[in-house]
Amino acid sequence: MEVIRKAAPNKKLALGLGYFDGIHIAHKKIITLLIQQARQKGIKSAIITFDKNPADYFNDNKTPNIQTFKDRELLLSSLGVDYLYELDFELYKDLSAKEYIENILIKNFEPELIIAGFNHTFGKNRTGDGELLKELAKKYNYECTIVTEQKYNEEQQVSSSIIRKKIEQGDLDGTKTLLGRSFSIRNSVIKGDKLASKLGYPTANIIWSDSLVKLPYGVYFGKVQIDSTIKPALISWGTKPTLTKGEEEILEAHIYDFNENLYGKIIKVIFEKKLRNQENFGSILVLKTQLQKDYSQFEKWAKLIT
Numbered sequence: 001m002e003v004i005r006k007a008a009p010n011k012k013l014a015l016g017l018g019y020f021d022g023i024h025i026a027h028k029k030i031i032t033l034l035i036q037q038a039r040q041k042g043i044k045s046a047i048i049t050f051d052k053n054p055a056d057y058f059n060d061n062k063t064p065n066i067q068t069f070k071d072r073e074l075l076l077s078s079l080g081v082d083y084l085y086e087l088d089f090e091l092y093k094d095l096s097a098k099e100y101i102e103n104i105l106i107k108n109f110e111p112e113l114i115i116a117g118f119n120h121t122f123g124k125n126r127t128g129d130g131e132l133l134k135e136l137a138k139k140y141n142y143e144c145t146i147v148t149e150q151k152y153n154e155e156q157q158v159s160s161s162i163i164r165k166k167i168e169q170g171d172l173d174g175t176k177t178l179l180g181r182s183f184s185i186r187n188s189v190i191k192g193d194k195l196a197s198k199l200g201y202p203t204a205n206i207i208w209s210d211s212l213v214k215l216p217y218g219v220y221f222g223k224v225q226i227d228s229t230i231k232p233a234l235i236s237w238g239t240k241p242t243l244t245k246g247e248e249e250i251l252e253a254h255i256y257d258f259n260e261n262l263y264g265k266i267i268k269v270i271f272e273k274k275l276r277n278q279e280n281f282g283s284i285l286v287l288k289t290q291l292q293k294d295y296s297q298f299e300k301w302a303k304l305i306t
Contacts, residue, residue, distance in 0.1 A: 001077035014038035022066035026150035046083035097128025203252035217278035232302035241280035
């Protein structure tokens with residue numbers, strides 16, 4: 001998949017419109033349909049999206065993303081999208097809905113097909129929607145498909161906002177159901193204080209960006225992906241209140257049966273199950289005892305999945 005940062009002529013495409021944060025199961029419905037119809041027509045598929053969440057321009061508080069832009073790129077590529085146009089929202093936010101369609105979508109891409117979700121909006125003040133896309137389809141000679149609302153088991157609504165709430169509440173099972181995969185974050189490994197190693201449980205440490213939605217602090221069972229290798233991991237996420245004043249957040253992953261140097265390496269930490277909440281144990285000795293209990297439970301779980 002080719003990632004392009006600005007709108008430029010690339011004619012006769014099938015376009016999928018949306019922000020696609022999380023690439024959840026409803027997003028996959030849109031993307032799969034886009035690719036299928038593009039292939040039937042013998043043309044290339046393209047996702048048109050932005051480098052900022054448009055919702056941030058209409059809400060007082062910024063909306064945390066479910067995934068990094070890099071993860072969004074990797075997922076879209078794995079689904080078979082040909083082009084990803086990740087545009088600078090600042091350049092387009094003041095265009096009216098019709099100006100956006102005519103001057104950006106039609107002028108640059110001359111699309112043969114446009115697909116969007118039922119709740120997709122665009123243009124200044126979000127005045128553009130699926131109805132406008134369908135209204136202009138005949139004029140500009142493209143087919144238009146608006147995908148209806150998708151529900152899990154005909155009951156559970158699927159949306160990025162609902163998934164964010166589930167993550168913030170620590171509902172990993174509910175998140176997995178709607179995402180279609182376990183929740184994860186990716187970043188490069190940094191050097192820590194090495195105290196975990198001294199306690200017998202060396203960890204790979206990464207920063208959890210403030211731009212991403214966050215789970216409640218606690219200890220989790222999960223996995224770490226290093227390149228194509230996936231290993232069970234005991235994950236601690238929080239502020240280490242027993243050891244510090246609790247001012248700095250850090251994610252530490254103790255990787256089962258693994259002792260290689262990962263400093264500077266990009267890893268993906270995958271969350272599967274919460275073991276317990278973060279606690280202040282008052283002393284390193286009590287903390288070490290608790291870590292032994294945590295590891296005993298984790299080891300049983302790790303052996304079950306390996």
